[in-house]
Amino acid sequence: xxxxxxxxxxxxxxxxxxxxxxxxxxxxxxxxxxxxxxxxxxxxxxxxxxxxxxxxxxxxxxxxxxxxxxxxxxxxxxxxxxxxxxxxxxxxxxxxxxxxxxxxxxxxxxxxxxxxxxxxxxxxxxxxxxxxxxxxxxxxxxxxxxxxxxxxxxxxxxxxxxxxxxxxxxxxxxxxxxxxxxxxxxxxxxxxxxxxxxxxxxxxxxxxxxxxxxxxxxxxxxxxxxxxxxxxxxxxxxxxxxxxxxxxxxxxxxxxxxxxxxxxxxxxxxxxxxxxxxxxxxxxxxxxxxxxxxxxxxxxxxxxxxxxxxxx
Amino acid sequence: xxxxxxxxxxxxxxxxxxxxxxxxxxxxxxxxxxxxxxxxxxxxxxxxxxxxxxxxxxxxxxxxxxxxxxxxxxxxxxxxxxxxxxxxxxxxxxxxxxxxxxxxxxxxxxxxxxxxxxxxxxxxxxxxxxxxxxxxxxxxxxxxxxxxxxxxxxxxxxxxxxxxxxxxxxxxxxxxxxxxxxxxxxxxxxxxxxxxxxxxxxxxxxxxxxxxxxxxxxxxxxxxxxxxxxxxxxxxxxxxxxxxxxxxxxxxxxxxxxxxxxxxxxxxxxxxxxxxxxxxxxxxxxxxxxxxxxxxxxxxxxxxxxxxxxxxxxxxxxxxxxxxxxxxxxxxxxxxxxxxxxxxxxxxxxxxxxxxxxxxxxxxxxxxxxxx
Ligand SMILES: Nc1ncnc2c1ncn2[C@@H]1O[C@H](COP(=O)(O)OP(=O)(O)OP(=O)(O)O)[C@@H](O)[C@H]1O
Ligand SMILES: [Mg+2]
Numbered sequence: 236x237x238x239x240x241x242x243x244x245x246x247x248x249x250x251x252x253x254x255x256x257x258x259x260x261x262x263x264x265x266x267x268x269x270x271x272x273x274x275x276x277x278x279x280x281x282x283x284x285x286x287x288x289x290x291x292x293x294x295x296x297x298x299x300x301x302x303x304x305x306x307x308x309x310x311x312x313x314x315x316x317x318x319x320x321x322x323x324x325x326x327x328x329x330x331x332x333x334x335x336x337x338x339x340x341x342x343x344x345x346x347x348x349x350x351x352x353x354x355x356x357x358x359x360x361x362x363x364x365x366x367x368x369x370x371x372x373x374x375x376x377x378x379x380x381x382x383x384x385x386x387x388x389x390x391x392x393x394x395x396x397x398x399x400x401x402x403x404x405x406x407x408x409x410x411x412x413x414x415x416x417x418x419x420x421x422x423x424x425x426x427x428x429x430x431x432x433x434x435x436x437x438x439x440x441x442x443x444x445x446x447x448x449x450x451x452x453x454x455x456x457x458x459x460x461x462x463x464x465x466x467x468x469x470x471x472x473x474x475x476x477x478x479x480x481x482x483x484x485x486x487x488x489x490x491x492x493x494x495x496x497x498x499x500x501x502x503x504x505x506x507x508x509x510x511x512x513x514x515x516x517x518x519x520x521x522x523x524x525x526x527x528x529x530x531x532x533x534x535x536x537x538x539x540x541x542x543x544x545x546x547x
Numbered sequence: 548x549x550x551x552x553x554x555x556x557x558x559x560x561x562x563x564x565x566x567x568x569x570x571x572x573x574x575x576x577x578x579x580x581x582x583x584x585x586x587x588x589x590x591x592x593x594x595x596x597x598x599x600x601x602x603x604x605x606x607x608x609x610x611x612x613x614x615x616x617x618x619x620x621x622x623x624x625x626x627x628x629x630x631x632x633x634x635x636x637x638x639x640x641x642x643x644x645x646x647x648x649x650x651x652x653x654x655x656x657x658x659x660x661x662x663x664x665x666x667x668x669x670x671x672x673x674x675x676x677x678x679x680x681x682x683x684x685x686x687x688x689x690x691x692x693x694x695x696x697x698x699x700x701x702x703x704x705x706x707x708x709x710x711x712x713x714x715x716x717x718x719x720x721x722x723x724x725x726x727x728x729x730x731x732x733x734x735x736x737x738x739x740x741x742x743x744x745x746x747x748x749x750x751x752x753x754x755x756x757x758x759x760x761x762x763x764x765x766x767x768x769x770x771x772x773x774x775x776x777x778x779x780x781x782x783x784x785x786x787x788x789x790x791x792x793x794x795x796x797x798x799x800x801x802x803x804x805x806x807x808x809x810x811x812x813x814x815x816x817x818x819x820x821x822x823x824x825x826x827x828x829x830x831x832x833x834x835x836x837x838x839x840x841x842x843x844x845x846x847x848x849x850x851x852x853x854x855x856x857x858x859x860x861x862x863x864x865x866x867x868x869x870x871x872x873x874x875x876x877x878x879x880x881x882x883x884x885x886x887x888x889x890x891x892x893x894x895x896x897x898x899x900x901x902x903x904x905x906x907x908x909x910x911x912x913x914x915x916x917x918x919x
Binding site: 249283286287288289290305306308309311312314316318320321322323324326327331334335336338339340344383384 | 550551554557558561562745748749750752753754755756757758759914915916917918919
């Protein structure tokens with residue numbers, strides 16, 4: 236597969252703040268690459284550097300094999316960007332906004348009309364075509380913002396946290412739309428601080444912290460980086476100190492927390508963790524209500540690599 | 548490009564704040580001025596001077612002088628003469644019915660009771676008649692010519708002041724208002740740069756990641772701005788001239804050219820203000836309003852004679868103030884027949900615009916930013 240985007244040793248400082256540090260990665264044709272990182276980790280800065288909107292201190296950026304510059308109009312023609320902040324004209328309707336931004340790429344009126352209609356279908360704003368942006372809810376506005384960025388059917392799409400402050404249903408619509416764009420052949424760079432999103436959506440994930448890559452790979456590969464096998468939650472009342480101490484001596488145990496009602500147990504990598512736990516409960520005649528186990532998440536990976544939560 | 552042009556038009560016309568500042572506000576202020584000044588207007592109007600001319604033989608023989616008095620009273624409305632005998636003239640003066648009377652003997656004599664502007668004007672007309680008369684003694688005296696020569700002198704020495712009084716107190720307020728409205732057109736310039744500089748708005752970032760050159764977009768926005776602002780200026784002028792009956796002279800073409808140049812100057816100033824800082828659009832509009840108000844104030848919008856005061860004490864300020872330039876150009880159209888002063892100020896206005904645009908261009912050439 237071809238490299239659509241190559242970033243080599245990118246460094247960007249805002250005055251004294253090193254926002255991006257020695258960042259190198261590639262994006263392959265038709266993949267969805269997720270840039271996952273907490274607030275301020277440098278996701279937006281990275282995208283703006285790639286797009287030649289920002290000066291950077293050092294590094295090299297190539298798109299479609301060519302050096303990216305502000306004058307690289309042939310490259311720009313292939314790119315669509317959905318910025319983190321909603322940027323539309325309040326004075327134009329939904330349709331007119333999409334038409335306006337699409338018109339920066341597509342000159343032919345008839346062709347453009349088709350593209351705009353398709354974009355409206357994709358983000359499901361059909362009912363709101365003639366609405367001014369001011370009358371749209373937050374989620375609908377985000378969808379309009381997306382449509383404005385992708386209506387011209389670009390080959391490469393940058394989406395910077397397109398689902399921030401969006402309700403779950405809108406979010407699912409948006410994610411489905413993005414999947415569809417990808418199936419139609421677009422290469423996608425997607426930034427977010429929601430780990431669930433990158434897990435559902437992305438072929439490959441880069442985890443950023445303080446402007447540096449701390450891990451990258453598929454979701455599965457990343458989870459293998461962590462030492463955790465599973466996390467068990469048990470609803471149980473009146474556990475004695477002795478029992479807790481016993482649990483702490485378990486094989487593969489990482490952490491035991493009990494708040495009087497709910498017991499949280501984290502197991503390190505190993506076999507038969509759940510089986511052993513259930514037998515122990517039986518043997519000690521401990522009665523419990525709910526009992527469930529979860530696999531590690533990207534948050535656990537992040538926690539283990541940085542010592543802090545992905546979401547603060 | 549045409550779709551950008553059409554949409555920019557739509558955006559500008561739908562943006563209520565833009566239309567408010569550039570059209571509604573100046574019209575409202577003009578209406579207010581008109582209400583506030585309509586009384587002053589009456590009291591300060593130049594009044595025709597009541598005089599008497601002794602209708603004796605000498606007077607009837609002197610065709611030139613007769614014609615001059617006639618011309619000054621019917622064409623120019625300077626004198627309101629009564630042709631009477633000497634006794635009547637004396638009693639009219641005693642009863643303060645006239646400011647003075649003219650008696651033709653060997654020489655032409657003027658009799659007055661007090662000294663004042665009216666009296667001086669009567670004397671001056673007579674003096675002028677002598678001077679001009681002797682200067683052109685040997686050529687055939689064209690009557691029209693004589694009147695013009697006399698008027699020229701009166702204008703130079705007296706009416707300038709009299710008219711100045713009248714003009715600076717009322718009409719100049721409206722001329723300054725036009726200057727203010729032109730600079731308020733800067734709101735379009737501010738909007739245009741915010742929509743095209745990616746460190747100022749995300750909408751602009753959208754344009755800058757597209758294959759459209761930002762100068763192209765900016766140019767389209769500015770042309771749209773110019774068309775709208777120019778049209779609004781013409782509407783404002785039409786309102787002042789036709790509804791409020793403000794006198795703008797009768798040189799239509801120079802007036803229209805000035806309205807265009809003024810729009811251009813205002814928009815270019817807005818562009819520079821838009822580029823000067825990274826604050827919000829509202830803040831930038833606030834800066835534009837304050838600067839415009841200050842410049843209008845210095846050009847005499849609130850205080851009579853402010854402009855003369857500035858011109859006398861800080862001449863440089865008067866020379867770089869576009870509101871002053873517009874006011875002076877309008878005033879000269881109203882007052883002078885020749886266009887010298889008009890062109891001087893039009894030229895200054897064009898230089899002002901050129902400077903604004905040059906500085907803006909230097910700032911606008913950046914393609915990438917350290918921070919957006
Ligand atoms: N214009 C700017 N001037 C100065 N510092 C900035 C600027 N923009 C961002 N930063 C700083 O650079 C760092 C990276 O910011 P960036 O916006 O790239 O992060 P992000 O990962 O996109 O965060 P978020 O999830 O909040 O969008 C942060 O510490 C931020 O405070
Ligand atoms: Mg961001």
